Amino acid sequence: MRIGVVRFPGSCDEVDALAAARCVGEARLLWHADRDLHGVDAVVIPGGFSYGDYLRVGAIARFAPVMESVAAFSGRGGLVLGICNGFQVLCEAGLLPGALLPNSGRRFLCRQVDCVVTNAHTPFTRACGEGDLLSIPVKHTTGRYHAPEVMLDEMEAHGQIVLRYAPGHNPNGSERDIAAVVNRQGNVFGLMPHPEHAVDALTGSRDGLRVFESMREAVAGPVAA
Amino acid sequence: MRARILVRPKAGLLDPQGKAVERALPALGFEGVGNVHVGRLIELDVPDGSDVAAMCDKLLANPLIEDYEILYEADGLPGPNGTPTFDRPA
Numbered sequence: 291m292r293i294g295v296v297r298f299p300g301s302c303d304e305v306d307a308l309a310a311a312r313c314v315g316e317a318r319l320l321w322h323a324d325r326d327l328h329g330v331d332a333v334v335i336p337g338g339f340s341y342g343d344y345l346r347v348g349a350i351a352r353f354a355p356v357m358e359s360v361a362a363f364s365g366r367g368g369l370v371l372g373i374c375n376g377f378q379v380l381c382e383a384g385l386l387p388g389a390l391l392p393n394s395g396r397r398f399l400c401r402q403v404d405c406v407v408t409n410a411h412t413p414f415t416r417a418c419g420e421g422d423l424l425s426i427p428v429k430h431t432t433g434r435y436h437a438p439e440v441m442l443d444e445m446e447a448h449g450q451i452v453l454r455y456a457p458g459h460n461p462n463g464s465e466r467d468i469a470a471v472v473n474r475q476g477n478v479f480g481l482m483p484h485p486e487h488a489v490d491a492l493t494g495s496r497d498g499l500r501v502f503e504s505m506r507e508a509v510a511g512p513v514a515a
Numbered sequence: 516m517r518a519r520i521l522v523r524p525k526a527g528l529l530d531p532q533g534k535a536v537e538r539a540l541p542a543l544g545f546e547g548v549g550n551v552h553v554g555r556l557i558e559l560d561v562p563d564g565s566d567v568a569a570m571c572d573k574l575l576a577n578p579l580i581e582d583y584e585i586l587y588e589a590d591g592l593p594g595p596n597g598t599p600t601f602d603r604p605a
Contacts, residue, residue: 396531
């Protein structure tokens with residue numbers, strides 16, 4: 291599998307995302323001003339502060355030339371993983387439902403949290419079991435997931451809420467403890483926790499690797515899970 | 516034509532910035548202040564007002580989480596410090 295990791299001005303987690311992607315395949319950087327996705331099998335929109343987070347988090351990055359190609363790629367069923375700022379960008383781009391608001395506690399958060407896998411049938415969680423706990427770090431100021439109630443009910447009905455913060459672990463006041471969501475088609479995934487920072491025992495947890503392993507399985511072929 | 520856009524957190528959504536300011540004011544001796552909200556101010560020159568709402572919907576505000584209000588510069592009446600005054604659109 292070949293994974294492309296987008297680098298915007300202000301990205302800061304693209305190097306860790308490359309390292310995590312290389313645990314399961316090949317990886318290369320994609321430049322924000324370049325429309326060419328270089329034939330990758332999956333795209334990662336990494337964390338950071340794209341375009342300085344001017345106006346609103348993720349609001350400007352969605353107009354980057356590379357995002358036109360990412361939108362077209364996702365429209366063809368290509369796998370897109372948005373982490374933290376990447377999640378915010380995908381929401382602003384309308385590729386994922388909802389929006390991210392400032393943390394309820396106002397502070398920047400940096401801590402390890404437990405997330406429960408609530409849908410293990412997505413290309414991003416198929417290497418997990420339903421109910422599995424993943425220990426993954428969060429580090430953000432604007433991570434409170436919000437969507438109107440009607441939209442949340444609809445998402446629940448379609449299995450679009452993929453990870454929830456475990457009881458007592460919701461760090462930012464996200465509605466319904468939502469940590470990760472997927473689009474209706476199931477190929478665009480966004481989460482506030484950073485799986486790319488949890489791929490080596492050296493940093494405390496390897497649970498994040500399962501997201502990347504899931505993507506490798508999904509790209510390898512439609513073998514029944 | 517100069518337009519001023521006021522962007523606010525949608526009513527009913529928790530506004531941590533507003534809460535922080537609300538708690539800071541009594542510490543300075545300003546009592547009785549409530550319902551504080553912090554938003555964003557955007558000003559721009561446009562040929563006419565016809566596109567400003569579309570700009571708000573597509574970029575300047577996120578309608579899922581923010582409300583906006585568009586004001587247009589009043590007819591050449593300067594404000595107290597020589598700054599333009601703004602009125603609601605007709």
